[in-house]
Amino acid sequence: MDTKPSRIVELDYIRAVAMFAVIVIHVTSTYIFANSGFSFHGVNLAYFMNQAARFAVPVFILVSGASLSLSNKKESYPRFLRRRFLKIAVPYIIWCAVYLFSKYNYDWRLMFSESAGTLASRYGLGLLTGNLGSNLYFVVIILQLYIIFPALKKIKARFPKGTLAVSLVVTLYFQTANYVNDLGYIHMPLLTRGYDWELFPTWLFLFVVGMYLNRQTLDRLFAFCKKYAALIFLCFVAAAVLVTAEARFMRTPTSSIKPQLIIYAGVALFAIISLAECLSRFKIVNKIVAVLSEISFTVYFVHLPLLEKIRETALYTAGMSGMVKMLAAVTAAAFAAAFIIERLLRLVRKLV
Numbered sequence: 001m002d003t004k005p006s007r008i009v010e011l012d013y014i015r016a017v018a019m020f021a022v023i024v025i026h027v028t029s030t031y032i033f034a035n036s037g038f039s040f041h042g043v044n045l046a047y048f049m050n051q052a053a054r055f056a057v058p059v060f061i062l063v064s065g066a067s068l069s070l071s072n073k074k075e076s077y078p079r080f081l082r083r084r085f086l087k088i089a090v091p092y093i094i095w096c097a098v099y100l101f102s103k104y105n106y107d108w109r110l111m112f113s114e115s116a117g118t119l120a121s122r123y124g125l126g127l128l129t130g131n132l133g134s135n136l137y138f139v140v141i142i143l144q145l146y147i148i149f150p151a152l153k154k155i156k157a158r159f160p161k162g163t164l165a166v167s168l169v170v171t172l173y174f175q176t177a178n179y180v181n182d183l184g185y186i187h188m189p190l191l192t193r194g195y196d197w198e199l200f201p202t203w204l205f206l207f208v209v210g211m212y213l214n215r216q217t218l219d220r221l222f223a224f225c226k227k228y229a230a231l232i233f234l235c236f237v238a239a240a241v242l243v244t245a246e247a248r249f250m251r252t253p254t255s256s257i258k259p260q261l262i263i264y265a266g267v268a269l270f271a272i273i274s275l276a277e278c279l280s281r282f283k284i285v286n287k288i289v290a291v292l293s294e295i296s297f298t299v300y301f302v303h304l305p306l307l308e309k310i311r312e313t314a315l316y317t318a319g320m321s322g323m324v325k326m327l328a329a330v331t332a333a334a335f336a337a338a339f340i341i342e343r344l345l346r347l348v349r350k351l352v
Contacts, residue, residue, distance in 0.1 A: 008070070009286055010222055012293035013276035014063050014269065019296040021056035022135065023303050023331055024049050025256075030311075031323040032253055038320070043248055045320045051247050052240035054256050055268035057138055061203045062269065064142055065210025066218075068149055077150050084146045088297075092139045095301040096123065099132040102305055129198055133304050137197045144200040145207045156211060164208060171205035171262070178202070178257040183250060202257060206265065225270055226277035236271035239264050295338040302341065303334035 031046035038045065075083075100123050104111035111119070123132075130136035156163040178196045196202050213221070225232060243264050247253045279285045292299075307330045317325070 007290070008218065009280050009289075010218070010273050010276040011063060011067065012286070012289045013279075014059060014272050015296045016289050016292040017272045017275070018056045018059045018063070019292070019299050020331065021053035022060075022300060023307075023334060024053040024327065025056060026135065026304060026307055027327045027330055028053075028323060029254070031320070034318060034320070034323070036320050041248065043244060046323045047248070047253065048240070048244050050253065051244040054243065054261055055265045057256055058203070058206050058261060058265035059269055059272070060138065061141065061145070061206045062210040062265065064145065065149075065207040066213040067210075068146075069153070069211045069213065070215065080150060081147070084143075088139065088143060088146065091297070091301065092136070092143070093127065096126050096132050096136065098301075098305065099136065100126060102308065103132070129195065135300060135304050138300070140198045141200055141203055145203070148200070152208065152211065156208070160212075164205075164212065167205040167208040170201045171203065172259055174199065174202040175257055175259040175262065179252070179255070179259060182252050182255050196257060206262065221270075222273060222277060225273040229274035229278055232267075232270045232274045236267050239267045291339070292335065295335065295342050298338035298341050299334050302337045303330060306330055306333045306337065 028046040028050040032044070032050050033042075034044060034046060036044035036046075039047075100119075101111060114122075126132035126136075128140070130138070130140040152163070174196060200207075243260070246260065247255075252258070279289075307326075310326065310329050310333065
């Protein structure tokens with residue numbers, strides 16, 4: 001009989017912090033070149049925060065691989081896909097409809113003034129590419145990785161070193177090709193150009209690394225991060241500064257696909273675990289973080305529509321003070337809305 005694995009507190013912290021980092025990226029994106037009394041060579045607070053938070057998606061993908069590998073469930077491939085479809089794909093299908101509706105400013109009449117064919121085409125393409133929202137590509141990636149996970153797991157078991165090496169080469173190719181393409185040095189092949197964000201090879205290595213994090217490896221990692229927490233925090237700050245400086249110098253502030261971010265995501269992961277080891281002694285903090293972790297997927301969907309609406313209010317003002325207000329408002333609204341949505345869904349499931 002399969003046993004349910006004990007909850008790993010550190011993974012809750014990783015999901016919660018990564019989710020907040022996603023919100024930071026989207027909120028600060030319109031402020032990165034805003035005038036500020038406090039800036040250094042064109043780098044203001046928003047610019048630094050935007051770049052420092054770029055570990056979010058790589059860490060999310062890595063922890064997704066770890067979560068699947070740590071599961072003790074033994075099930076057939078169809079059953080595995082069914083569970084993941086219900087958990088990931090169904091919410092994605094629903095939220096894509098919401099995002100499409102938002103393109104028409106939530107006006108039913110305006111939306112249905114389009115032909116049925118146009119709406120179906122736009123929605124269908126949105127489902128496949130995640131282009132209905134700037135954040136939805138992540139779900140497309142995760143669905144691809146979940147589809148190939150059972151095969152990856154078997155290959156990893158038979159060729160442990162080879163799987164890691166090949167996935168690294170594949171991901172470095174796609175990440176490097178995208179990076180130099182952004183710099184204007186080369187052009188990616190026509191087949192992948194414009195879709196590199198949504199293609200799983202771009203992120204494969206991170207997912208595979210997560211698959212190698214078994215309980216014994218994690219325990220050693222947690223002990224290491226607890227022992228060297230101060231040094232790890234300093235390394236993270238230094239890495240964040242270097243990532244920001246590189247983005248400013250190379251003029252690629254909006255890109256999250258860079259080979260150097262693979263290393264940065266690793267440093268960030270260590271820093272988050274160190275934070276968890278420092279705070280996990282407080283039970284109330286663990287409970288709050290556990291709730292935030294559970295609703296993080298819904299937060300991922302809901303925060304962007306809320307951000308667009310809040311931007312229309314007086315909170316959306318110029319300067320870093322406006323950015324801080326915006327970040328606080330969107331974060332609070334997103335987590336509150338996600339909490340309510342999850343509780344309502346739980347109530348519906350009980351009634352059904």
